[in-house]
Amino acid sequence: MDFNDTPEEAAFRAEARAWLEANAAYKNPDAPGQDPLGERIDDATLRAAQAWQKKKADAGWACIRWPAEYGGRGATAIQGVIWGQEEAKFETPPNIFSIGHGMCGPTIMAHGTPEQKQKWLPRMLSGEDIWCQLFSEPSAGSDLAGLRMTAVRDGDDWVVNGQKIWTTGAQFCDWGIIVARHDPSAPKHAGLTFFVVDMRAPGTEIRPITQINGGQGFNEVFYTDVRIPDSYRLGEVGDGWRVAITTLMNERASIGGMTGGGGGIGDLLRLASDLEIEGAPAIEDRAVREKLAGFYVRSKGVELTGRRTLSALSQGKMPGPEASLMKLVATRLIQEIAEYAVEIQGAAGATTDAESTPQAGRWQERYLAIPGLRIAGGTDEVLRNIIAERVLRLPPEMRMDKDVAYKEVPTGPPNT
Amino acid sequence: MNFDFSEDQKLLQKTARDFLEEHSPLSVCRAVLESDQPYARDLWKSAAELGWLGTVIPEEFGGAGFGALELAVIAEEVGRALAPIPFSSSVYMATEALLLAGSPEQKQKHLPRLAAGESIGTFALAEKPGQNAAEAVETRFERGRLSGSKLPVPDGDVADFAVVAARTGKGVSLVLADLGADGVEARALASFDPSRSQARLRFENAPAELLGGEGEGAALAERLLDRAAVLMAFEQLGGAARAFEITKEFTLGRYAFGRPIASFQVLKHRLADLWCDIELTRSNCYYGAWALSNDEDELGSAACIARIAACDTFAAMSEDMIQMHGGVGYTWEYDCHLFYRRAKWLSAVLGNPSSWKHKLIDRLRARPA
């Protein structure tokens, strides 16, 4: 039992670090970590992110797990993790490419034709094109296969109509992956087809949506007679659900590892040392100490479970549905930590003013951002269903929507 | 990185599991619980023959000469089986104490007998309810004689000797006391888990000898408790995992409203959450085992983490086990209460989780971040 790299892993880590040291600056370890869902993407940030991605691509350090023909280096899963660990130690622009690289790219690799792969993957890798995921609709979130957007064949094109929602990054993206219904008389999962869509295609209207924290990370996207060439279809007509599953599997794998930023137990321990309750450091209060210890134990449990997963990866085993555990446990935990950090501030917990609020009000900001993490990429409840059914093999949910035509499925009262 | 047990260690674990499945089904635990016998003597004999009692005892003293990782996998299996034997007291406490602080003569005298199961040892620290710290003991050791009383002492009724925390001229020290000697009275106490004993020990000018340096008792006790906490956490982990499996099987077989109760989403979600808890606890236990065999510096916090997670998880699992069984879960006849009792017993004996939480914060503050 050990935490050490194998000799090959150590050599790879050294190579990665050497390149990073030559091209970026180390993060200040005392600076607050990057917050989850920090949606402050202005033009300058966008350009900086693209420049950093280009630099990595030119040196062969972008999407290293991808095959060389698209600009990657065919690295192993564990090398991918090692690169991520090393890059995280350096000051870099926010990663606006994660949906493209983590979900769209792998989906195209799995289901695209050689021409499609050549057309999209190299420019996605180099950051020239930014990608988004247009799956959810007002009436289809957890129940994604319930989506309504229509696609009707017209010559060499498909004509799509309908609305997508919660599309992260749509306002600055070039391309998207989209699922639409070509056959409403088929059972719901069978009537779907998967496409790549140009975000600037005529008839597309993108409206940012304001989140509870005032950020605008996601959008609603309206489609009115938008034409998608048939050559942009991924997989066969009617294969949409199978293709979408590839995307979702990759989504859960990438979100699980995403909560390592600020707002963890380390930040809470610092707050509890700095903050005073009735004239003494909060960390000397018995009730506070017991809470902190409980959070610490769970945080370590998450971190160490990650290490067990990495050990399996290092031996060439791929994680299965049990990876849902990480996102389920970690997001709930950081919400409880943020909630408690605000609580121990007493009356100041109700302010967000940077000058007069402990740690410049960052805990309040986090507390407002975190609820989104428990919903995006599979809600807590959906993840528990996955664990219960796919890991523990408990009986599936009773369903009212199987083996009936999509148009016969109950949808609830009309929106008023 | 290989944050996992080795193939050899897993094989050892499998052998232990197979043996216990055959020789220590839950009926063995129940038999001890329902009778006057304090522990399962045959099973204890087998544990000695299989070399489990001497897992970490060096070969020169009759042991197997393995490390803490091998003992951890066996502890998990002992926990899964709810084995009704004084394993934790004799192996994690008495044996570890001798290995930590024993003189060559003391080791020579006790370790071979411990490995062979001919002698059972225990650790006597607490004296009254609410006390967890060695610093608070009032039992005195002067001029080779021990006086005072210890309550409760796990397995104190069946132990042949005890490692006792006592006050001496230079603070707190550990001493070795033969429980068959004059001036020692051992009385079994009714136990929350009658498959594991509890006792009160009274010493009146009983003969005893120092174990380790005089005045080093508090520090030794702390190290001892840290080491034992990790090993016991594996026992708790094993118990929780077994309770989970039994509960899951039950919910699949029990029908209500025309369907298996395992198809109700509340129960599915609760089982999913319990599974997550057990997985995180497993990771915390592994970390404790790693620290135990590699890194004394990390052991301080790793032991706390393993202990807290294991206590909380086994308690929660055993509570939900009864709940998900419904009425039968509350009967003497079903096995749920065996887990419920063992979870609480194990969580009480090394100091409660709350005391470990304070220890953890103290230790985190004492070291640079």
Ligand SMILES: Cc1cc2nc3c(=O)[nH]c(=O)nc-3n(C[C@H](O)[C@H](O)[C@H](O)COP(=O)(O)OP(=O)(O)OC[C@H]3O[C@@H](n4cnc5c(N)ncnc54)[C@H](O)[C@@H]3O)c2cc1C
């Ligand atoms: C910050 C953020 C970013 C996002 N980015 C994207 C994106 O880029 N692209 C994209 O396509 N989508 C995106 N989403 C959408 C996200 O995938 C959906 O919001 C999510 O799947 C939930 O769907 P819903 O909002 O329709 O809620 P619903 O599915 O209506 O859920 C409402 C409640 O019902 C519960 N529920 C639903 N079904 C079940 C069930 N079977 N069992 C038990 N409980 C159930 C849910 O858990 C939830 O609590 C994003 C969402 C957020 C919050």
